[in-house]
Amino acid sequence: MLSPVVVGVDGSAESLAAAEWAAHEAMRRGRALRLLHARNWHPRQERAEIAYASERHLARRVLREAEERVRAACPEVRVDDDQVEGPATAALVKAADDADLLVLGSRGLGRINGLLMGSVALGVVAKATRPVVLVRADTAGEGEEAAGTDRRDVVLGVDVTEPCDEVIAFAFEAARLRHARLRILHAWRAPDRLTLGPGEVGLVGDPQRAEEWLGFLSAVLQVWREKYPDVEVLQTVVEGKPAGALLKAASGAELLVVGDRLTDRRGIPRTGPVTHAMIHRVGCPVVIVPHD
Known part of the structure; x- marks a missing residue:
């Protein structure tokens, strides 16, 4: 059952x-x-x-x-x-x-x-x-028109350094069920002098760095694109804090999907900072997918 x-x-x-x-x-x-x-x-x-x-x-x-x-x-x-x-x-x-x-x-x-x-x-x-x-x-009821042609996006935030299969799978399936476009976002921040290690080059321009992050995101999503060929995917990388970028991307969205790491809940149960910001500030329905 x-x-x-x-x-x-x-x-x-x-x-x-x-x-x-x-x-x-x-x-x-x-x-x-x-x-x-x-x-x-x-x-x-x-x-x-x-x-x-x-x-x-x-x-x-x-x-x-x-x-x-x-x-x-x-x-x-x-x-x-x-x-x-x-x-x-x-x-x-x-x-x-x-x-x-x-x-x-x-x-x-x-x-x-x-x-x-x-x-x-x-x-x-x-x-x-x-x-x-x-x-x-x-x-309530927004985006539920069965025959609607102007479908809004399902939005997913992905950290390409630690991608989670459970979260990505939920978002792809949600988009498939809604016949909606899946907009996938990764937010990155340029390194500063304090975060650069010995011998690391910090002079790569922002356009090149963004292109590199987009390549990482494409690699993470390749298997999911093949599994869900009917889902239209829009990949986006932006420079900035994840919470601010997701908040902007979710404006007008049908659904926002975020992950919440179970291992971060040791001691007093709590949500991560990005998830915390989304559930308090995003206007559209928000899905929180727990994962290891």
């Missing part, structure tokens, strides 16, 4: 947008959609029976609203729902283990500088070992 696409719902506008996005993605992948609501039940609180019944009623309403949103947007998708008790972050991380991918709503940065995305979504991204998609409320 194929693993479902799982979406966490809590009644917020962001989670309803995530449910709609997840429904379309489940249809693309030929998978069922599982709506999941986590109830933070506290059995020691006063009037426990009344509170418990109220929590269950709220959970059913949240799931019903999400299913109505899904049915209106994607009536043919196979849907089931579930509610679980316990901290939402732990429940969603556990659900992700058995999912094809997990979809969550994200607020990104609010109007007040520094008001970050929900702590639950951030905690799940930092701990999950399966791909997680974050969807903003204002992007």
Whole structure:
């Protein structure tokens, strides 16, 4: 049995947008959609029976609203729902283990500088070992026109010095499923006098250096181009910081795919700096693919 696409719902506008996005993605992948609501039940609180019944009623309403949103947007998708008790972050991380991918709503940065995305979504991204998609409320349904001719790009950030097969594979498959162009970006920075080693030549001009990086990127992608011959690929190398370059490239994109190294999470679970910047600032849906 194929693993479902799982979406966490809590009644917020962001989670309803995530449910709609997840429904379309489940249809693309030929998978069922599982709506999941986590109830933070506290059995020691006063009037426990009344509170418990109220929590269950709220959970059913949240799931019903999400299913109505899904049915209106994607009536043919196979849907089931579930509610679980316990901290939402732990429940969603556990659900992700058995999912094809997990979809969550994200607020990104609010109007007040520094008001970050929900702590639950951030905690799940930092701990999950399966791909997680974050969807903003204002992007619901965008790019979902089945017969649309003006398809937007899927954008992928690649570090050619440490390319990751899982991340690249996800991006190529996402582009194939959407019949979209895949724009692949590598950001490089020119060495300065402090980073040059003995005998190294630092006088190569920027155009030549960019050409070298483009050659490295082409070599990394060659096997993937052969595996996905129907995917149109645009390779780009730019000088600058990766976060800034990806943020610019993702403007108007249908989907951004980034990787997050599991080995960087030792100790306190956290995301890498580039991934952290993307999930807070990018407007389009963002896929975070964990990898070794």
